[in-house]
Amino acid sequence: MLAFLVARPLIAILLAAVVGGVIWFSTRSTTTPVTHRQERVALTEAQQMQLGNQQYAKTLRENRARIVSSGAGYQQVQRVAKRIETQASRDKPKFIWRVTLIRKNEANAYCLPGGKIVVYTGILPITRNDAALATVLGHEVAHATAEHSAERIAREQLTQVATAIIAGGVAFTPSQYVRVVALLGAGGAAAGLHFSRDQESEADHIGLIYMARAGYDPHQAVAFWKRMLRASKGKEPPEFASDHPSDAHRIEQIEKWLPEAEKARAASRKSSVS
Ligand SMILES: [Zn+2]
Numbered sequence: 701m702l703a704f705l706v707a708r709p710l711i712a713i714l715l716a717a718v719v720g721g722v723i724w725f726s727t728r729s730t731t732t733p734v735t736h737r738q739e740r741v742a743l744t745e746a747q748q749m750q751l752g753n754q755q756y757a758k759t760l761r762e763n764r765a766r767i768v769s770s771g772a773g774y775q776q777v778q779r780v781a782k783r784i785e786t787q788a789s790r791d792k793p794k795f796i797w798r799v800t801l802i803r804k805n806e807a808n809a810y811c812l813p814g815g816k817i818v819v820y821t822g823i824l825p826i827t828r829n830d831a832a833l834a835t836v837l838g839h840e841v842a843h844a845t846a847e848h849s850a851e852r853i854a855r856e857q858l859t860q861v862a863t864a865i866i867a868g869g870v871a872f873t874p875s876q877y878v879r880v881v882a883l884l885g886a887g888g889a890a891a892g893l894h895f896s897r898d899q900e901s902e903a904d905h906i907g908l909i910y911m912a913r914a915g916y917d918p919h920q921a922v923a924f925w926k927r928m929l930r931a932s933k934g935k936e937p938p939e940f941a942s943d944h945p946s947d948a949h950r951i952e953q954i955e956k957w958l959p960e961a962e963k964a965r966a967a968s969r970k971s972s973v974s
Contacts, residue, residue: 781799805820811885838907908921
């Protein structure tokens with residue numbers, strides 16, 4: 701094939717143009733919240749919601765006996781998620797947000813495309829307070845509002861596979877299915893998915909602004925990450941700590957964004973008073 705193309709540069713160029721064109725037309729351009737980055741994503745918001753809802757329903761079915769629906773942890777997760785969701789809704793008004801707490805001894809949480817959030821009880825001893833939980837939820841929700849899964853699906857040219865999964869079709873292989881599900885962020889690092897480093901860093905930035913706009917002290921984000929660093933030493937990092945340059949670098953970056961976050965917090969306080 702390669703020799704064939706080398707011998708026929710014009711055909712190779714045409715072929716590249718066709719493939720490039722298909723990718724271009726099956727994706728769309730959008731801008732991330734807070735960081736205002738131009739990105740190309742696959743799938744409409746409605747399709748992302750469908751894909752996320754399918755995965756969410758599956759997760760709830762599989763964990764029916766482990767769903768926590770009362771108690772202090774449940775109350776805290778509902779309370780904090782509501783405040784974060786209010787901020788995220790401004791960027792993605794069509795998304796329908798919901799959070800489920802699952803009894804699992806793993807320090808993890810994730811948000812599916814379209815706004816369905818899953819939190820494991822194992823994160824609560826590390827978050828300890830509302831502001832730290834808001835740091836985690838802000839980060840996870842930012843992956844959804846910045847459409848990071850849809851961006852990965854576009855980059856890996858899995859748009860057609862994802863569309864077939866939404867339609868309940870069969871036009872994909874099991875490995876393609878597994879890959880798309882992994883890109884949704886479900887299951888965390890254990891599922892082998894990874895957002896890119898840039899996306900992780902961006903989720904940190906957007907999430908910090910969300911938690912500050914929700915009225916939480918952004919300095920608590922730094923305190924949380926230091927606790928997380930100690931807790932995850934020698935263990936598999938959770939989703940939000942995965943594939944990141946290093947936690948020390950992450951803390952450094954967050955400290956750099958603190959003035960912006962403090963401004964966001966002050967502005968939201970002023971607007972809620974008036
Ligand atoms: Zn993340």
